[in-house]
Each structure stands twice: as structure tokens, then as C-alpha cells.
Amino acid sequence: MDIKSKIEALRKEINSHNYRYYVENYPVISDFDFDVLLRELQDMESSYPQFDDINSPTKRVGSDQSNGFESVKHRYPMLSLSNTYSQDELSDFCRKVEEELESSVEYVCELKFDGTAICIIYEDGKLLKAVTRGDGTSGDDVTENVRTINSVPLELHGSGYPDYFEVRGEILLPYSSFDRLNADRELNDEQPFANPRNAAAGTLKLQNSSVVAKRNLDCYIYNLLGENLPYKNHYDNIQQLKKWGFKVSEHVKRCSNINDIWSYVESIDKLRVELPYATDGVVVKVNRYDIQKQLGTTAKAPKWSVAYKFKAEQALTKLISVDFQVGRTGAITPVANLEPVQLAGTTVKRASLHNSDQITLLDIRVGDMVYVEKGGEIIPKITEVELSMRSSESEVFEYIFSCPECGTPLVRFEGEAKSYCPNQGGCAPQILGRIEHFVARKGMNIDGLGGETIVLLHNNGLVNNIADLYSLRHDQLESLPRLGTKSADNIVKGVANSRNIPFSRVLFALGIRFVGETTAKYIASHFKTLDAIMSASVEQLIEADEVGSKIAESIQDYFKDENNLDIIRRLSAANLQMSAESVELVSDNLSGKSFVISGSFILHSRDELKAIIEQHGGKILSSVSSNTNYLIAGTKIGPAKLTKATKLNIKIISENEFINMVSPSVDVKVNTIEIENVNNITQGSLF
Numbered sequence: 241m242d243i244k245s246k247i248e249a250l251r252k253e254i255n256s257h258n259y260r261y262y263v264e265n266y267p268v269i270s271d272f273d274f275d276v277l278l279r280e281l282q283d284m285e286s287s288y289p290q291f292d293d294i295n296s297p298t299k300r301v302g303s304d305q306s307n308g309f310e311s312v313k314h315r316y317p318m319l320s321l322s323n324t325y326s327q328d329e330l331s332d333f334c335r336k337v338e339e340e341l342e343s344s345v346e347y348v349c350e351l352k353f354d355g356t357a358i359c360i361i362y363e364d365g366k367l368l369k370a371v372t373r374g375d376g377t378s379g380d381d382v383t384e385n386v387r388t389i390n391s392v393p394l395e396l397h398g399s400g401y402p403d404y405f406e407v408r409g410e411i412l413l414p415y416s417s418f419d420r421l422n423a424d425r426e427l428n429d430e431q432p433f434a435n436p437r438n439a440a441a442g443t444l445k446l447q448n449s450s451v452v453a454k455r456n457l458d459c460y461i462y463n464l465l466g467e468n469l470p471y472k473n474h475y476d477n478i479q480q481l482k483k484w485g486f487k488v489s490e491h492v493k494r495c496s497n498i499n500d501i502w503s504y505v506e507s508i509d510k511l512r513v514e515l516p517y518a519t520d521g522v523v524v525k526v527n528r529y530d531i532q533k534q535l536g537t538t539a540k541a542p543k544w545s546v547a548y549k550f551k552a553e554q555a556l557t558k559l560i561s562v563d564f565q566v567g568r569t570g571a572i573t574p575v576a577n578l579e580p581v582q583l584a585g586t587t588v589k590r591a592s593l594h595n596s597d598q599i600t601l602l603d604i605r606v607g608d609m610v611y612v613e614k615g616g617e618i619i620p621k622i623t624e625v626e627l628s629m630r631s632s633e634s635e636v637f638e639y640i641f642s643c644p645e646c647g648t649p650l651v652r653f654e655g656e657a658k659s660y661c662p663n664q665g666g667c668a669p670q671i672l673g674r675i676e677h678f679v680a681r682k683g684m685n686i687d688g689l690g691g692e693t694i695v696l697l698h699n700n701g702l703v704n705n706i707a708d709l710y711s712l713r714h715d716q717l718e719s720l721p722r723l724g725t726k727s728a729d730n731i732v733k734g735v736a737n738s739r740n741i742p743f744s745r746v747l748f749a750l751g752i753r754f755v756g757e758t759t760a761k762y763i764a765s766h767f768k769t770l771d772a773i774m775s776a777s778v779e780q781l782i783e784a785d786e787v788g789s790k791i792a793e794s795i796q797d798y799f800k801d802e803n804n805l806d807i808i809r810r811l812s813a814a815n816l817q818m819s820a821e822s823v824e825l826v827s828d829n830l831s832g833k834s835f836v837i838s839g840s841f842i843l844h845s846r847d848e849l850k851a852i853i854e855q856h857g858g859k860i861l862s863s864v865s866s867n868t869n870y871l872i873a874g875t876k877i878g879p880a881k882l883t884k885a886t887k888l889n890i891k892i893i894s895e896n897e898f899i900n901m902v903s904p905s906v907d908v909k910v911n912t913i914e915i916e917n918v919n920n921i922t923q924g925s926l927f
């Protein structure tokens with residue numbers, strides 16, 4: 241290949257990785273491999289400047305900006321850091337700094353957090369704005385979302401802060417929250433996030449800040465910028481930030497030479513496995529600001545700082561075979577079977593391959609020696625093939641065209657990376673998966689029906705779909721091997737009890753693609769009956785909270801299927817709850833009015849308030865928008881909701897003001913004196 245074509249091929253490859261990383265939030269190679277590619281391109285471009293191109297991926301820092309957020313120009317550009325993976329290059333950095341200054345200097349060593357960068361602006365001691373890095377020059381205004389992060393102070397503690405200043409830091413999703421989030425996403429048929437970094441970045445870009453609030457993001461601050469800062473060096477200012485209420489890492493250390501720095505690096509490499517959040521290296525910064533200024537910056541990164549990155553732990557092992565798993569929705573997931581190998585303290589035998597694109601991109605072949613890596617991910621992944629060890633007889637991997645379980649030709653939907661088996665009614669893992677989902681605790685909660693029992697019932701021809709569960713007889717169950725009278729009792733009782741499960745859970749249990757637990761609740765409370773959902777158009781479905789066109793289309797597809805319709809008819813005949821309990825109207829005082837409830841209340845629980853609204857003909861919304869008439873504000877109300885309501889001129893009322901709106905028909909169960917007291921408390925703590 242000639243030089244020009246090689247450069248172009250590299251650019252194309254890097255662009256495709258950038259797209260996966262920034263747009264799809266789903267990288268397929270490690271940061272290290274990405275950096276190697278980028279460096280290779282940088283080297284080639286500087287050796288062959290005749291092939292320069294302003295659109296080369298080396299010319300940008302990467303952008304995280306997306307539509308729907310207001311773009312804000314950074315007062316101080318958000319630069320990147322130069323990276324190295326080598327001890328020698330780290331020493332070179334110190335040598336160059338000290339040569340330039342002709343003296344020794346003090347450094348500050350810190351953790352390199354592996355999340356997403358944020359700039360937070362404070363004015364008069366109050367949080368004014370939070371902006372993503374974007375392209376380094378301007379970023380997205382994500383203030384509402386950042387306000388939900390508990391470790392970010394909304395008002396500063398102490399005194400002595402400048403009227404205006406900015407802090408820079410990293411937004412992280414702790415491993416525990418990441419695991420929970422991904423478990424939920426898998427349950428709801430949503431693509432899990434590849435690692436906590438992508439999950440943090442994706443969460444920060446959500447349009448609904450109440451969802452952000454539930455995800456438990458955290459934020460560590462690592463830089464202070466502005467005029468009239470209290471100290472003339474980085475370390476002291478960072479310590480001061482703690483006193484103003486910011487979360488600053490306790491692992492910030494002053495070092496006076498490369499030996500100190502290296503000891504710090506080694507200690508952090510050991511410590512990081514115990515930290516509850518992801519880190520991928522160490523950042524070294526020159527401490528004094530005047531020296532930082534003297535050293536200056538390049539277009540992309542400061543010359544007074546460098547990041548030493550830890551290579552993710554890797555192991556080399558043999559790819560023995562590839563299995564294909566079929567999920568309950570028919571989605572096919574390739575899984576690599578590996579020769580067992582030790583990696584980060586555990587034995588790895590299997591690795592995720594995600595989809596056919598990744599296999600093609602990495603040109604993975606059975607028999608290859610492959611590198612497996614465990615980043616923040618739960619399941620290890622194959623990141624690279626050791627081509628030098630490839631057998632000359634190896635053959636390009638052929639992805640399957642038909643279902644490994646039932647032989648049906650696979651289909652691939654536009655815009656989706658996975659293939660699907662369309663044989664919903666006849667493909668065993670799909671049938672079993674749907675039944676397991678239906679009986680699960682969050683669905684119909686049928687005791688006594690575990691995975692093995694479902695297989696047993698299926699193999700004996702007793703259940704082929706969820707409706708069959710309601711025809712099961714005690715004598716049929718009792719006579720099955722391994723199921724005695726007691727188990728049969730349990731199953732029959734569990735099935736009978738499931739008839740009382742509320743409609744929203746029945747809707748979730750049906751297993752409609754993309755209709756998770758929360759979405760099912762919103763849909764059930766919006767439409768009230770299954771009939772209404774089945775006859776709703778896409779436009780009408782979208783009117784329910786949290787329902788977008790993807791979910792609406794999936795709902796319609798589900799109800800277009802004759803088999804599903806037959807199942808629904810049978811479930812209805814079996815007396816399952818097919819409508820939300822109807823609300824008896826007490827009055828129509830609130831008719832045409834919509835309410836958002838936020839905070840904690842003293843007289844009523846939130847559910848009681850909701851019931852009162854419905855009993856009086858009002859509507860409950862989950863988030864503040866221009867359609868909201870009233871925000872009922874309790875104590876501990878989310879500041880984002882208050883700000884948004886004020887901005888949109890929505891009337892903010894206390895619990896008592898709300899009660900007065902429906903009074904005298906509401907039985908408030910307390911006497912007037914108590915109400916007056918409560919009124920004072922609520923108002924006092926709110927306004």
C-alpha cells in the first residue's frame with residue numbers, strides 16, 4: 241500500500257472508532273489500541289506533511305456535543321492531556337520540564353479518573369452552569385443534570401471564594417451503580433453500557449434530569465480556574481476546594497522528582513483495584529502556576545502536565561470455539577470459548593464478542609491466539625488477535641445465517657448490530673426466556689417456577705407460551721418427575737395469585753421489546769386499559785411519558801402478531817388484570833389541570849397525593865414541562881425541578897395549597913391547627 245493510501249486507511253479506521261466511542265457509546269477496541277493507532281497516524285502525518293488534511297482525526301480532540309443541549313463557549317479552553325504508557329517517556333517529561341526551567345520543580349500527582357470531563361461555573365458562591373468538554377472550545381450545557389449529582393455543591397461552604405470561577409473535574413459512575421444500571425438495562429432489553437465511562441457520559445446527556453438523579457453519578461474536582469484564586473499553586477487550591485464543599489480525591493500528592501513520581505504510580509497501580517470507581521492512570525502536573533504559564537501549552541494540551549496511563553490487564557489465550565446464544569427476544573449474541581487463563585485474579589473461560597461487526601473488524605478466527613481484557617466491563621472482551629501466532633491454515637470466521645437452536649434464517653434490522661431469530665413461537669430459548677421473564681419477581685411473581693421447572697414443563701408439552709400456565713392442573717404437575725405434591729401446590733397457588741398482579745406489571749411481564757418496568761407503569765397509567773393500548777396509534781402511544789417512537793413501534797409490532805393476540809385473549813379469559821384500577825371521581829375540581837409532585841410531604845404520601853389528583857379529575861406528569869400547570873413542592877425537592885418550573889412560569893404550590901384546591905371534599909384526616917403548623921414547616925424549609 242502506498243503512503244497516501246495507508247494514511248487514508250488509518251484515518252478511516254480511527255474515524256470509525258471515534259464514531260463508536262462518541263456517538264454509539266460502544267467502543268470495540270481498548271483505549272490503548274486506539275492511542276496506538278492515533279500515534280501511528282500522527283507520526284505518518286508529520287513525516288509526510290504533503291498529505292495533511294484539516295479533517296484528519298488527529299486535528300481534533302473529539303467532540304461529545306449532541307443535539308438538544310445549548311452550546312456554551314468555554315471561557316478557558318478545555319484542553320486534553322498528552323498520554324504515555326511508558327516509564328521512559330514519563331522521565332522524559334520531567335527532564336524536559338527541568339531543562340527548560342534550568343531547575344528542579346515540584347509536581348503534583350493525582351489519579352486519572354476514567355469518566356467524563358465537566359466544567360462547573362460558580363458565581364457569587366452559587367452553581368451557575370455546568371458544561372461538557374465538547375470540542376474543547378465549546379460544550380453542551382448540562383446544568384440541570386449536574387445539579388442532581390449530590391457531590392456537586394449547589395452553594396459553597398465557607399468563604400474567600402472569587403466572585404467568578406470555574407472548576408474542572410470528572411463525572412463518574414461508581415462500579416456498583418454501573419452494575420445495577422446494566423442489570424436493569426439487560427432486563428429491559430436495552431443495550432448495556434460497555435463500561436462506567438460510557439455510562440457516565442451517556443447519563444450526563446439524558447434529557448430527563450430525574451432519570452439522571454436516580455443513577456447515582458459522582459464528581460471529583462481536579463482543577464480550579466479563574467482570577468484572584470486564593471493560592472498561586474495547584475495543590476493548595478485543590479485543598480481549598482475541599483473547604484468550599486467540593487469532592488477532591490484524597491490521593492493527591494506533591495512529588496519533587498521522577499523517583500517520587502514513580503513510587504506514586506506504583507502505589508496507585510496497586511490501590512486502584514480497590515477503588516469503587518474506574519481510574520486509568522496517573523496525572524502529573526507542575527504545581528506552581530507561574531511555572532505552568534512559563535511552560536505554556538500546545539494547541540491541544542498543556543506542556544506542564546502529562547498522563548501516565550495504565551495498560552488494562554490483558555491475557556493471551558486461544559480461541560477454541562464460538563457459541564451463539566439466543567435471547568428471549570431472539571437476539572443472537574456470539575460468545576467466545578477460550579482456553580482458561582488467569583486475568584485480574586479470576587479464571588477467564590468465556591468472553592463477549594458482542595456482534596458480527598466486531599468479529600469482522602478484529603478478523604477473529606477460531607484457533608487464533610487472542611488478547612482478552614477486563615476494563616470496567618463485567619464480562620471480559622477480546623481486544624486483539626496476535627497475528628504473528630496465527631496458523632497458516634486458519635480460515636476467516638463465517639458468521640451464522642440461521643438460528644443455532646431452531647435453524648430459522650436470521651434477520652438483521654436496519655441500524656441494529658445484532659441479528660435476530662424471527663421464529664418467536666417455535667424457538668425453544670425464546671419460548672423459555674419469555675416464560676421466565678413472565679413469571680419473574682418483577683413481573684407476575686409466580687413462586688415455584690424456576691428455570692429448570694419451566695424446561696421440565698416445556699419438555700413435557702405442558703407449556704409452550706405464557707397463557708398455557710393458566711391451564712396447568714395439579715394432577716399434571718404432580719405426576720412429573722422431580723415435582724411432588726408440594727411443588728405442584730406451590731405452582732398452582734402462585735399461578736392463581738398472579739391474577740391479582742396489577743395491570744402495569746402484567747404489561748411489563750408480556751415482554752414487549754423495550755417496554756421495561758418503568759415504561760410499563762407510565763403506559764398503564766396513561767391508557768388505563770390494554771384495549772386502549774392495542775388500539776392506539778404511534779402518535780397516541782408517544783403521548784405517554786417516557787415513550788418514544790422506537791417503543792411505540794415495538795408495541796404496535798407486538799399487537800400485530802396473531803400469536804400474541806391469541807395469548808392476550810387467553811390471558812384475559814384467565815382473568816388477569818387487563819386494566820388499571822378505575823378511579824372513582826370525587827369531583828372534577830382539577831379537571832384539565834396537570835401536576836408534578838416532587839419532594840417529601842408531611843400529610844400524605846406521594847401515592848396518596850396522586851390518588852387525590854386522580855379522584856378530582858387531574859392529571860399526573862412525571863417531569864416538569866410546558867404542559868405542567870402546578871408543581872406540588874415538598875421538602876427536599878430536587879433543585880432542578882424548582883429551577884425548571886420557575887423558568888417555565890409554572891405555579892409552585894405547597895401540599896396545603898394543593899389540598900385547599902380540592903377542599904372541602906378531601907378528607908385531610910388532621911385538624912386545622914395541625915395543618916397550619918405543617919404549612920409553616922413546608923414553607924419555611926422551601927422558600
Ligand code: IVH
Binds near residue numbers: 547
Ligand atoms: S487535568 C489541562 N486531572 O483526562 C489539563 N484531567 O485527557 C486538563 N482526567 O478529559 C485535565 N483525571 O477529563 C486532569 N486528575 C485529572 C484527571 C483528568 C481525569 C481526564 C480529563 C480530561 C482527560 C485528559
